[in-house]
Amino acid sequence: MIRLTEVAKEYPRSGVALAQISFEVKKGEFVYLTGPSGSGKTTILKLLYMDDKPSEGEVWVNGVSSKNASGREISKLRRRLGIVFQDFRLLEDRTAEANVRFALEVTGAPPATIRAKVARALTQVGLASKATSYPRELSGGEQQRVAIARALINDPFVLIADEPTGNLDERATRGVFQLLRDINASGTAIIMATHDLDLVRRSSYRTIELNHGRVVFDSAESPPSARPPDEPFESDTPTDFMEKI
Amino acid sequence: MRSVREALTASRRAPLLSALGIVTIAFSLFAFGLFGLVAINIRRALDQVEERVEVRAFVGDSTDIESVAAAMKDIGEFPEVARVDYVSKEQALVRARKEMGEFADVFEAGVLPASIEVYLRPGMRSPATVKSVADRMRTYRFIDDVRYGEEWVEKLYRLRTIATVAGIALGVAFAAVAVIIIGATIRMTVLARAKEISIMRLVGATDMFIRLPFLIDGLVKGVFGGLLALLFVWIANRVVNEYFIQTIWFDREMVFVGVVAGALMGVMGSLVSVGRHLRRI
DSSP: OEEEEEEEEEETTTEEEEEEEEEEEOTTOEEEEEOSTTSSHHHHHHHHTTSSOOSEEEEEETTEETTTOOHHHHHHHHTTEEEEETTOOOOTTSOHHHHHHHHHHTTTOOHHHHHHHHHHHHHHTTOGGGTTOOGGGSOHHHHHHHHHHHHHTTOOSEEEEESTTTTSOHHHHHHHHHHHHHHHHTTOEEEEEOOOHHHHHHSOSEEEEEETTEEEEETTTSOGGGSOOOOOOOOOOHHHHHHHO | OHHHHHHHHHHHHSHHHHHHHHHHHHHHHHHHHHHHHHHHHHHHHHHHHHTTOEEEEEEOTTOOHHHHHHHHHHHHTSTTEEEEEEEOHHHHHHHHHHHHGGGGGGOOTTOSOOEEEEEEOTTOOSHHHHHHHHHHHHTSTTEEEEEOOHHHHHHHHHHHHHHHHHHHHHHHHHHHHHHHHHHHHHHHHHHHTHHHHHHHHHTTOOHHHHHHHHHHHHHHHHHHHHHHHHHHHHHHHHHHHHHTOOOOOOOHHHHHHHHHHHHHHHHHHHHHHHHHHHHHO
C-alpha cells in the first residue's frame, strides 16, 4: 500500500533531511513515526502525500509513484488520503460542518450525498451537536476532531497525522488518540508522527523511530530490545513549528 | 456553476477587498482610457490637417478644355487619388480675392492660371506617394508646373510618425502598468485566501478547480473595473468639452474593446497571480 525505497531528501539550504529510508506500511496498519525535532518525521509525511518529492529513491502510495506522478494523479491520490495537522488548519470563517463539507465539495462530489456524509463524519468524531459552531467557539480537542472528520469524509485508506495531539492538553490528547484507534479498528491505516513517548509506550503499535533523517529503529523488523534508550524528545520550538506549517 | 458561486461567495466574504480591487482596476484602466481618448483626438486632428494635402497642377494658357478633361479622367483613375477638380482662371481669381480679404484688389483678371486640383485618399498622403502623383502629373505636356507643398507634407508626415510611435509606446506602457496593478490587486485576494487554497490542495482539489473561481473573480472585476473606468473617462471628456475644447468620444466598437480588454486583463492578472501562488506552495 505504501512503500519507501532508499529515499533521501536534501534541501538546498538546510542540507540532508532524510537518508536511506526504506519501509512499508500495510493495509490497516497503525504506525508511529517518532523522533526528536528535525529528525525528518514531517518530511516523510510530506513525501507520502506528495507535497514534496524525494531527491533520491522512490515513494509508492496506493499505486502512485513519486517518480512520475502527474499533478492530476496527486490530486486524485489525496482524495483517498486523510491528512491531519497539529494546527488543525480549519477555515475560521466557516462552521464545523462547512469545514468538513469543503473537503467533499472540492472533489466534485454529488451535492445530494454531501449532507449525509458530513453528518456521518461529524457523528463519528462525536461532534454532531457542534455542527454549526465556528472553530473559535470550539476547544482545541474539538477543533482537531473537526479536522479528523474532514480527513475521514472521503473514506481514506490511510490517515496521515502530523503531531495531531501536539497542541492539546492531556485529556484532549487521550480523546483524539482513542478516536484514531477507533478509526484504525474500522480498517483505515494510520501513520502518526509524534514525539509523545508516553503515548507510544502505552500502545503496542508499530513504531518507526528516526534520528538525523535515518531510521534508527523499526519495531516491525527489530526486537524491542534493539530500541535505542528512551530519551525524552525535545518539543518543537516555535521556529520548528513555523517551518512545518 | 460551482466556480461562479465560489467566486461570488468569496466576494461577499471580503466585500471591501473586492471593492478595492474593482476601484484599483478602474483607476489603472482610467489612465489607459484617458490616454486612448487623447490619442484618438490627436489622430483625428492630424487626419483633418492631412485632408488638406493636395497636388495642384497649373495648366498652360492655350490648352483646350478636351485635353484637360481627358487628363483629369486619367488622373482620377490613379489608385492614390480620391478626387480631381478643375479650377478655371475665373474661379482662381474669385478664390484668391476671397482668401486675401483686404488685399483682394491687387489681383487682376487673367493673372492667375487655371489648375487641376488633386486630393488623395486617406493613407496615401505620405511624401513619397504625393511626389509620385505629382511626377506623373508633370508628364502631361500642357502642365506648366506642379506644386504640393513638399516641405509641409514632409513635416506633417514626420509629426504623424512621431505621434504614432509615441502613442504605441505610451499605450503599451499604460497597458503594462494596468496589467501589473490588476495582477497585484488579484494577488491580494489570492493571499487573503492562501490558507483555503492550501487546504483545497491537501484534500485533493485540482489546480484548475482552484484556479477557476479566481479567473471568474478576475473577469468580473475586470468588467466592472472597465465599466467604472469608462464612466470616469466619459466624465473627464464631458468636462473637457464643457470648459476647454471640443473632442471626439470613442465609437461603440472601441468602448466594447475597452471593456473586453479590462476583462482580459482581469483574467490574465488572475492566471498569473494564482499560477505563481500554486507553484510556490
